[in-house]
Amino acid sequence: MKHEVTFHIDTRNLATYTDEHLAALWHIAQANPAPITDHEPGELAEHIGREIIRRWLRWAGAPLWNHQGRHFYSAEMAASKESAVAGDSSPAQGSNSSEVQ
DSSP: OOOOOOOOOOGGGGGGSOHHHHHHHHHHHHHOOSOTTOHHHHHHHHHHHHHHHHHHHGGGTOOSSSSOHHHHHHHHHHHHHHHHHHTOOSOOTTOOTTOOO
16 A cells, blocks of 8 residues: 655745754655755755754854855855955855964
8 A cells, every 4th residue: 555645835934833842854854855955955954954043042142044055155156256256266265264363
């Protein structure tokens, strides 16, 4: 016997879900059979994960979003655009991660 189950997850309402429901959504997002190259399932898992982290750190008053992996790439892209506009073909200052300042 084969069964299919569909889940509808509204990421705008993650903060309203119980901890138990959110944990179940995390498992659902991780079990998604979509290819790793599919953007939307990755975004879904990230939204759920961020809500879980937000809840765990809520009591600590710790900054949650100061450093993120995408910050590096966004800065690199902005520096590349600035270099292209200025006609400079040299790498942007500070773009070499091994550079010591």
